Amino acid sequence: MIKLVNLSKNFGSKEAVSNLNLEIKDGEIFGLLGENGAGKTTTLRMLATMLKPTSGNAIINGYDSVKNDEKVRENIGILFGGETGLYDRLTARENIEYFANLYDMEKSKIKKTIENIVKIFNMSDYIDKRTSIFSKGMKQKTAFARATIHNPSILLLDEPTSGLDITAAKQVHDFIKSYKHENRTIIFSSHSMDEIEKLCDRIAIIHKGKTIEIGTLDEIKKKYNNNNLSDIFSDLISKGGNDYEY
Amino acid sequence: MNIKHILIVFKKEMKDCFRDKKSVISNILLPIFLIPIMYSIMNMVMTSTTKEIENNMKIGIVYTQNIEQAKSFTQNNIVATEKIDVLTYSNEQDATENLMNGNINCVIIYPQDFFENMQNSKISDIKLKFNSTKNSSQSAIQIISSKFAILNSNLAAGKLKELNIPTEILSLITIKTEDAHIVVDSGENKDAANGALIMILPMYLGIIIVTAGMPLALDLFAGERERNTFEALFSTKAKRLSILLGKYAAVLVFSIIAIFTSFIGLILGIVMNPEMFIADKSETLNITTILASLNMSLSTLILVLLSCITLAIVFGGIQIAISTYAKSLKGAQTYLSYITILAMIPSFASMMLGAGDMKMFMSFIPIFNTVSSLKMTLSGIVNNNFLFTSIAVNLVFSAIVSYIVIKMFKNEKIIVR
Numbered sequence: 001m002i003k004l005v006n007l008s009k010n011f012g013s014k015e016a017v018s019n020l021n022l023e024i025k026d027g028e029i030f031g032l033l034g035e036n037g038a039g040k041t042t043t044l045r046m047l048a049t050m051l052k053p054t055s056g057n058a059i060i061n062g063y064d065s066v067k068n069d070e071k072v073r074e075n076i077g078i079l080f081g082g083e084t085g086l087y088d089r090l091t092a093r094e095n096i097e098y099f100a101n102l103y104d105m106e107k108s109k110i111k112k113t114i115e116n117i118v119k120i121f122n123m124s125d126y127i128d129k130r131t132s133i134f135s136k137g138m139k140q141k142t143a144f145a146r147a148t149i150h151n152p153s154i155l156l157l158d159e160p161t162s163g164l165d166i167t168a169a170k171q172v173h174d175f176i177k178s179y180k181h182e183n184r185t186i187i188f189s190s191h192s193m194d195e196i197e198k199l200c201d202r203i204a205i206i207h208k209g210k211t212i213e214i215g216t217l218d219e220i221k222k223k224y225n226n227n228n229l230s231d232i233f234s235d236l237i238s239k240g241g242n243d244y245e246y
Numbered sequence: 247m248n249i250k251h252i253l254i255v256f257k258k259e260m261k262d263c264f265r266d267k268k269s270v271i272s273n274i275l276l277p278i279f280l281i282p283i284m285y286s287i288m289n290m291v292m293t294s295t296t297k298e299i300e301n302n303m304k305i306g307i308v309y310t311q312n313i314e315q316a317k318s319f320t321q322n323n324i325v326a327t328e329k330i331d332v333l334t335y336s337n338e339q340d341a342t343e344n345l346m347n348g349n350i351n352c353v354i355i356y357p358q359d360f361f362e363n364m365q366n367s368k369i370s371d372i373k374l375k376f377n378s379t380k381n382s383s384q385s386a387i388q389i390i391s392s393k394f395a396i397l398n399s400n401l402a403a404g405k406l407k408e409l410n411i412p413t414e415i416l417s418l419i420t421i422k423t424e425d426a427h428i429v430v431d432s433g434e435n436k437d438a439a440n441g442a443l444i445m446i447l448p449m450y451l452g453i454i455i456v457t458a459g460m461p462l463a464l465d466l467f468a469g470e471r472e473r474n475t476f477e478a479l480f481s482t483k484a485k486r487l488s489i490l491l492g493k494y495a496a497v498l499v500f501s502i503i504a505i506f507t508s509f510i511g512l513i514l515g516i517v518m519n520p521e522m523f524i525a526d527k528s529e530t531l532n533i534t535t536i537l538a539s540l541n542m543s544l545s546t547l548i549l550v551l552l553s554c555i556t557l558a559i560v561f562g563g564i565q566i567a568i569s570t571y572a573k574s575l576k577g578a579q580t581y582l583s584y585i586t587i588l589a590m591i592p593s594f595a596s597m598m599l600g601a602g603d604m605k606m607f608m609s610f611i612p613i614f615n616t617v618s619s620l621k622m623t624l625s626g627i628v629n630n631n632f633l634f635t636s637i638a639v640n641l642v643f644s645a646i647v648s649y650i651v652i653k654m655f656k657n658e659k660i661i662v663r
């Protein structure tokens with residue numbers, strides 16, 4: 001379970017995230033929806049312990065992101081940005097193994113897990129090739145495998161489909177769906193209404209660092225009496241967003 | 247901090263680095279070949295000038311009286327068996343013009359009463375003229391001057407013989423110089439032939455130590471950020487300090503390998519072209535004499551090595567700090583190039599000073615102190631205070647640099663710029 005309590009982050013005088021209050025249940029796919037600069041990446045970075053909140057707390061599976069940052073990191077996997085950031089002189093397997101080793105996984109376990117991944121993701125042709133020659137889709141698969149090698153119960157994805165074509169994006173959607181099993185939680189940010197509608201159980205719409213709406217897709221559609229998420233989003237944004245209280 | 251994580255990061259970075267063929271070739275393999283090739287080319291150019299002058303020396307003579315007499319005198323007494331062409335000129339101006347044009351290498355101007363004076367054992371002033379802007383002319387003037395010097399003493403000796411005086415009086419005093427500091431404890435002479443080695447090696451090593459880690463520091467920090475992998479890496483169980491130390495160790499090992507191969511390259515270059523490094527022909531320079539000059543007591547060797555390693559740690563840290571601080575790979579590259587310049591100043595400064603000129607306060611100047619330590623030890627001067635102070639100074643600097651780098655690494659600005 002993830003709980004954000006009055007989570008805020010300022011960069012100088014700029015309030016990137018202000019007073020975010022959220023609760024995300026185990027097994028949920030949760031979408032963060034917002035335009036450029038809304039504060040999605042900053043929020044995910046605080047959850048990932050990469051940034052310290054200016055005030056408020058992020059509690060992940062009962063661990064505080066500042067006090068127990070190491071514990072938090074064991075519980076999460078992250079995949080940030082469209083650029084997947086692989087080491088291109090290493091093979092896909094070596095990339096994945098490097099992270100697995102840093103998670104203190106046992107050799108035999110690593111081997112088995114990678115075998116499994118290769119089967120599921122269909123990577124047998126290139127698992128032992130250097131990633132410099134990979135297509136974007138192949139890179140994305142490798143990065144996804146790397147982010148989930150330690151089998152985290154929570155996955156944080158920041159715009160995982162940006163820069164990908166339709167086929168590669170669909171692949172990512174399939175990973176996300178397949179990862180949902182076993183009560184695992186996924187939070188991901190996106191600009192794409194389509195993607196959000198297809199995948200998410202619940203969403204939060206963020207505007208200028210504040211949540212302006214939160215709920216399941218059905219709840220939100222019912223509340224605004226509109227079946228088109230894009231319209232609801234544009235309306236809310238143009239109103240500037242009345243502060244949503246959780 | 248976790249030793250296991252440090253090792254994992256270290257191993258990965260070494261593997262990654264050695265797969266970068268371009269970097270391995272240009273930083274590690276190239277120095278072994280490039281330095282000897284460079285020296286050989288320089289040597290070839292230099293010897294070809296000498297050869298040219300040896301095979302085709304042309305001198306001009308000016309004599310206003312019987313020029314044929316002057317020519318045959320020159321040929322018999324100065325040229326003798328050498329391959330030197332003698333050209334004659336009736337006036338100095340004409341000869342000078344030809345000298346400036348490079349038609350001749352130097353000019354001998356005999357005074358009007360030269361032969362008359364010789365006959366009467368009177369003093370004559372001859373004038374030798376050369377062109378200082380041409381190496382060939384400088385060599386020619388040296389050869390001709392020494393020929394005249396020999397002629398001079400032969401003439402004097404002949405005269406003394408005529409007067410029945412022993413010729414030894416020409417050199418009543420003979421001089422033998424001896425370098426006092428070269429005598430080592432054992433009383434046995436240390437082979438100190440390698441003045442050039444002592445001059446070049448410390449300076450060269452100083453620059454290499456300070457700059458050798460740069461390519462890896464660039465790739466492992468600015469490069470990691472450019473690839474967007476810091477965040478993913480930091481999200482693993484490994485602590486940032488462990489990641490930093492693994493990378494730091496990789497930079498150090500890389501620079502030590504690069505220092506070592508450059509060192510081998512330099513020694514090869516010297517051994518292959520000894521004549522470039524010897525001023526005095528009585529000296530010898532080969533692998534044995536070089537090794538002999540590197541021969542020092544184990545404790546001194548350890549201290550010198552420590553001085554070098556601590557300096558490498560300081561500059562590895564500075565490179566990492568710069569590479570972490572820079573906004574982009576390009577920016578990091580630019581900032582790092584300033585380090586090279588920074589390294590050259592104290593290294594050159596210590597080249598200018600003799601090993602015996604080092605003062606204690608100089609051991610507090612970074613880079614300079616390590617380079618000077620090397621220079622002193624190579625010259626056979628063992629000054630433990632200087633060595634210890636240099637190491638202590640380097641250690642203090644490494645502590646400061648490490649503190650700054652750790653601070654930078656723990657700061658969230660490393661991810662969000």
Ligand SMILES: Nc1ncnc2c1ncn2[C@@H]1O[C@H](COP(=O)(O)OP(=O)(O)OP(=O)(O)O)[C@@H](O)[C@H]1O
Pocket residue numbers: 011014015016034035036037038039040041042043662663
């Ligand atoms: N390091 C930083 N320093 C200063 N301001 C920052 C920094 N990082 C983010 N911001 C600001 O904080 C706000 C939120 O940024 P954030 O990256 O979280 O937005 P986002 O929702 O992820 O946007 P995008 O869709 O463009 O990725 C923006 O106004 C941004 O300019």
Ligand SMILES: [Mg+2]
Pocket residue numbers: 040041042158
């Ligand atoms: Mg973003």
